[in-house]
Amino acid sequence: MAEKDGDRAAGTPRAGIRRALRLPDRPPLRPPSIKDIARLAHVSHPTVSRALQNSPLVNAETAARIRKIAADQGYRASAVARGLVTRRTRTVGLVVTTVNDPFAGEVTCGIEEIASDRGYAVFLANSHADPARERRVVQELAERRVDGMVVTSSRVGTLYLPLLKELDVPIVLVNDQYPGEFVHSVMIANLEGARAATEHLIGLGHRRIAYIGDRGGYQSDTERLAGYREALSQAGIRFAPELAVEGNGLPSGAIEAMSKLLQSGDPPTAVCCYNDMTALGAMQAIRARGLRVPKDVSVTGFDDLFFAAYLTPPLTTVRQPMRRMGQIAMENLFKLMSGEESMAQIKVQAELIVRESTARAPKREGRHG
Amino acid sequence: MAEKDGDRAAGTPRAGIRRALRLPDRPPLRPPSIKDIARLAHVSHPTVSRALQNSPLVNAETAARIRKIAADQGYRASAVARGLVTRRTRTVGLVVTTVNDPFAGEVTCGIEEIASDRGYAVFLANSHADPARERRVVQELAERRVDGMVVTSSRVGTLYLPLLKELDVPIVLVNDQYPGEFVHSVMIANLEGARAATEHLIGLGHRRIAYIGDRGGYQSDTERLAGYREALSQAGIRFAPELAVEGNGLPSGAIEAMSKLLQSGDPPTAVCCYNDMTALGAMQAIRARGLRVPKDVSVTGFDDLFFAAYLTPPLTTVRQPMRRMGQIAMENLFKLMSGEESMAQIKVQAELIVRESTARAPKREGRHG
DNA sequence: AGGGCTGCCGTACACGTGTGCACTTTGGGG
């Protein structure tokens, strides 16, 4: 039956079409299939399928022989064919803002770890914090028939309720920025974390404490600001609106914000930053002004990114167990994928890490009561 | 007509049924297929297939009607079924050491960007710099039938020659650590970069310059060390073996290495670090010793990670266009996937970025000629 | 001797999409 493979040679006419459609043309060279192995082993292909799955339905020595042949031929089962028939691809989608963001990197790491342990592969997609793009990549992942999805720092939020019904794919959000009621999520205790940082500053004698946030409106910024205000209020310190300013979650925004704060007539002696990136910028702006950290101004961050311990001075910050959060999200997704109803909202504790960027408030000329 | 869509609305009751029947697996709830659309449009499924591909073979208004129905039904073509028949999954695999490494994160970003633009999805896998694990994940990606692969900082190297033949999948390596002849790769100009950094230090009057490397044996470390030695030699400075020490590519290893260097009788006045992470540790160790950067000791890094500009002092380093390198690797992979033979080895220029962690050598008591 | 059971294997589907080919219809030209 040599004429059977005849159809494999006919690549050229099709190649023209493919090139017209700008589809890159791979060699139609077929990797060995289950049928090839079956032919070599003089059995039918279902027997091969069963043998490779260690099914008890096939004779032990036959199975061993088949496996031997398969190994010799370098056979690797096609996950795509299997996915088509089993309706499960053993694949999950992960949407992050951008992978080069250290926070996303850590979360991704935790997710990949758990997924890989269970034999799942992960599709990575960037949303660039753009809601439209986020929607698009989620759709594309759905076309890939992922078994589940994790979305970090989602800018879409409640939009997932209808989408979730439509896609019929379990989704877990990590630190979503517009939290809704009925979606599964794992979030850091923003309020408690920021409160702890602020209380720490207050405990060091600071009274004039600034807050540099993210772009307004996002959940984590809102909650951290609330924690900051709660600490102030509990210590009987009046909230000064001019001290709570907006950044952009990056050093650049913090430099601008901090510079303005320092130019004011009554500058803060401490600043509670939205995250470590913001703290990075704040510290640079402080030094650019000729002031010292923490002698003149104390600084706190949030996240405890890897570099925080290596700054000068090492940064006091609120640790977010980012990698662990990724793991938790993935473990949760596995539960959902296996049909178990798991906890809808998981809140992870934040931990204040005191290093050397915070110190007692400088003795001031008591301008303020 | 209206009763037709009745079955789709019943989302929750079906979930209940599923639970009642104790079907833990995925809802057998089938997403709409091409055949469902065909039935609704009163055409055959090939016609639907063609309509959705904008094939000229199908009548324009029929096509429009079909597309309308498909959109209404929330139809999303199954990439896995399509992949099975077309033999191309429009998917690439990316293997990195760990994603939370800033270098890998940047490269990943560049790759995702280009891939996504062309409608390709990327599988992410960590090798944890473990050769055995690297081999395993490559095999698993092959089972997923990826159209191509990118592997960063490969620890397997020449092993890819047989693997490449066996898998029959185009592979591009980024900064592979055991470069072979016949594999495609994009690499940074390690030697030239390190030489530029060292020459910069020599130009500032330093004569006693240390080098803190990675764990020995890896290509990038070997080449950077060679660049360092080349610069010394050209300046007529004798290479001092006790000044070229091993780190581990992380702050931890650098702290240990730098501390020892400083304890020696004749400590260096400058140190050329394997990468920015190493520089981070070196700077910390220098300060722990009560010395100042750059007054007492100058420090250079390699990579120009995002935090380099925000350190105190801002780090002089060799910029590696990491993201661009990811893009180049991916563009190259696309060429290979479309059958074009592209350049085998691509070398990317490195750029010295002078900041404030390097300064003129301190006046010394001329112990050395 | 016949019936049933067990172990092992093959047959015949199914999954959802793409595509070569044959077929029908229409219109135009001879």
Added chain:
DNA sequence: CCCCAAAGTGCACACGTGTACGGCAGCCCT
């Protein structure tokens, strides 16, 4: 009036794997 081309559509496959079911030995029991 017939033939042929062109346009549009359906039929029948194929892709590689999984699985329900039926069949065929061999054995035990009646």
